[in-house]
Amino acid sequence: MKSIHERVEALRPEIRNLAHQMHEDPELGMQEFHAVANMTALLEKYGFTIERNVCDLETAYIATYKSSKPGPVIGFLAEYDALKGMGHACGHNMIGALAVCNGIALREAIDTYGGEVRVIGAPAEETLGGKVNLAAAGRYDDLAVAMMAHPFGQHRASGGFNALDSQRFEFFGKSAHAGGAPWKGVNALNGVIETFNNINALRGHVEPDARVAGVIRDGGKVANIVPDYAMAEFYIRHPDSTYLRGFSEKVINCAKAAALATGTELKVTNFEGWYDDLHTNETLSRRAVEHTKAFGVTQDMEKYSSTGSSDIGNVSYRCPTIHQWFDVIGGNTGIGTHTPELLAGADSDYGYDQLFIVAKAFVATAEDVLTDPAFLAAIRKEFDDTTCSAT
Numbered sequence: 001m002k003s004i005h006e007r008v009e010a011l012r013p014e015i016r017n018l019a020h021q022m023h024e025d026p027e028l029g030m031q032e033f034h035a036v037a038n039m040t041a042l043l044e045k046y047g048f049t050i051e052r053n054v055c056d057l058e059t060a061y062i063a064t065y066k067s068s069k070p071g072p073v074i075g076f077l078a079e080y081d082a083l084k085g086m087g088h089a090c091g092h093n094m095i096g097a098l099a100v101c102n103g104i105a106l107r108e109a110i111d112t113y114g115g116e117v118r119v120i121g122a123p124a125e126e127t128l129g130g131k132v133n134l135a136a137a138g139r140y141d142d143l144a145v146a147m148m149a150h151p152f153g154q155h156r157a158s159g160g161f162n163a164l165d166s167q168r169f170e171f172f173g174k175s176a177h178a179g180g181a182p183w184k185g186v187n188a189l190n191g192v193i194e195t196f197n198n199i200n201a202l203r204g205h206v207e208p209d210a211r212v213a214g215v216i217r218d219g220g221k222v223a224n225i226v227p228d229y230a231m232a233e234f235y236i237r238h239p240d241s242t243y244l245r246g247f248s249e250k251v252i253n254c255a256k257a258a259a260l261a262t263g264t265e266l267k268v269t270n271f272e273g274w275y276d277d278l279h280t281n282e283t284l285s286r287r288a289v290e291h292t293k294a295f296g297v298t299q300d301m302e303k304y305s306s307t308g309s310s311d312i313g314n315v316s317y318r319c320p321t322i323h324q325w326f327d328v329i330g331g332n333t334g335i336g337t338h339t340p341e342l343l344a345g346a347d348s349d350y351g352y353d354q355l356f357i358v359a360k361a362f363v364a365t366a367e368d369v370l371t372d373p374a375f376l377a378a379i380r381k382e383f384d385d386t387t388c389s390a391t
Contacts, residue, residue: 001112004367005295007105008359015101015359016352018042022093023347026082029124032059035080035093036121039063039100043119046104055133059123062139064116065107071115072144072376074366075319076102077131077312078121079148089343090126091151091328094355098149101359106366113370118143122311129311132273135318143319144376145284145369148312149358151346152304152325153335155297157289158280159305161313161323162211162237165248166272169195169255172265175228185226189219191255191264192230198254199234210247211237211307233271237309241276276313279387281320283379287368288324291361297354299331308337320383326358327351 002010022035036059040050043063054060059080078099079092088094103119110117120139122130140146171192176185199212214234220227236251238244252268259266280303289301304325315321328342328351335341345351369376 001108004105004360004363007108008101008356008363011101011104012356014042015097018100019093019097019352019355020347022080022096023088026087027080028084029081029127030057030059032080032123035096036061039078039080039096039121042100043103046107048103048119054139055137057123057130057133059121060130060134061121063103063119063121065103065110066116067110067114069114071113072369073115073142074106074117074369075140075143075146076117076119076362077146077148077315078119079125080121081124081126083126083338086338087343088346089339090337091342091346092125094151094328094346094351095148096121098355098359101356102147102362102366105359105363109363109367109370113367115370117366125311127272129273129275129314131311132275132314135314138318140315140318145281145366145379146315146319146321147284147288147362147365149324149326149362151328151342151351152337153329153332153342154325154327155292155299155301155354156304156325157301158285158322158324159278159303160239160280161275161278161306161308161310162239163241163244163277163313164275164309165236165244166233166270167236167248167252168231168233168269168271170231170267171229171259171262172267173226173228173263176226178224178226182226186228186263187226188230188264189227190262191258191266192216192219192232194258194261195232195255198257199251202250202254206247206250207238207243209239211235212251237307239277241313273311275309275311276317278310278313278321278323279316280322281379281382283382284320284365285322285324287375288322288361288365291364292324292358295357295360297357299327317387320379324358326354328354
């Protein structure tokens with residue numbers, strides 16, 4: 001069997017081209033048709049079988065390479081959606097290409113030791129969260145481990161993400177001439193405004209890590225007509241999914257109280273998926289960090305917990321999971337994702353060099369899972385001991 005270095009380096013031209021193609025052709029969530037076609041074509045070239053339209057999501061796929069011998073199932077997670085107006089400033093082109101690289105490079109180990117490897121592509125991490133659907137359908141449940149790494153300003157170990165709830169509040173009133181007979185109207189916009197006021201009053205009575213941010217998407221059309229419809233959307237976050245459920249209920253009650261006070265009717269809906277907090281498997285993460293350093297990273301790689309949110313949290317409630325971070329812009333701690341610097345780094349010589357270091361580290365970690373039963377048992381014990389039942 002060729003060395004990990006040899007296997008990964010042999011893939012460098014194809015993987016770099018794959019990431020570059022996605023970077024040059026950014027596609028929004030649920031529209032990543034070219035990205036998926038390119039990823040699955042390369043995986044098929046190397047003997048993977050492809051399941052498409054997973055969970056009725058057109059741009060979700062599961063690519064599988066399986067040994068005739070039993071063994072653990074290794075999962076590498078691919079993302080590939082872009083940001084509206086910013087392209088791949090979150091580097092998902094590199095995440096997708098990295099997962100494909102990892103899967104292909106692990107094939108020889110699968111043939112030698114047994115088990116299987118899956119590259120699992122889920123769309124729309126930035127918005128609807130395709131992993132939410134796959135997790136709810138149990139598509140991660142039989143994985144021994146799930147691994148992914150995200151471009152960033154430096155190399156960091158897997159930490160946490162905030163859980164996220166997304167609530168839309170629609171208020172329905174009655175239109176009237178705002179100057180002639182406003183008393184005949186019921187002002188839907190007042191319902192939205194009072195919701196914001198109520199939430200602002202709530203902020204002083206929740207934990208410091210609780211976050212809520214909203215925008216008015218529709219506040220009426222003209223100033224001389226009492227708005228009969230208004231709508232606002234809110235992101236509600238907390239580092240713990242259990243706490244977030246109670247916090248979200250309080251935010252919803254703010255809208256209900258606003259409707260009661262203004263005489264409007266209220267409709268409450270989730271406009272995006274529920275993202276759980278991330279439970280990093282520390283046993284798995286420590287090994288991945290060890291290998292990342294062994295392959296050449298000299299940064300400290302302390303844990304990084306984002307105050308943002310990701311649907312990988314839902315995966316972490318289903319199987320042992322890590323979400324590592326890798327440097328694509330030269331170790332600048334002050335620059336994060338969704339920036340012009342990250343956009344440039346996601347298609348740079350430096351960024352690709354770091355990607356292939358992480359690829360080697362992840363393949364080495366996966367081979368440890370395949371060959372070391374005690375290591376796998378420790379990973380599973382930590383998961384069973386620390387992770388709550390799936391939501």
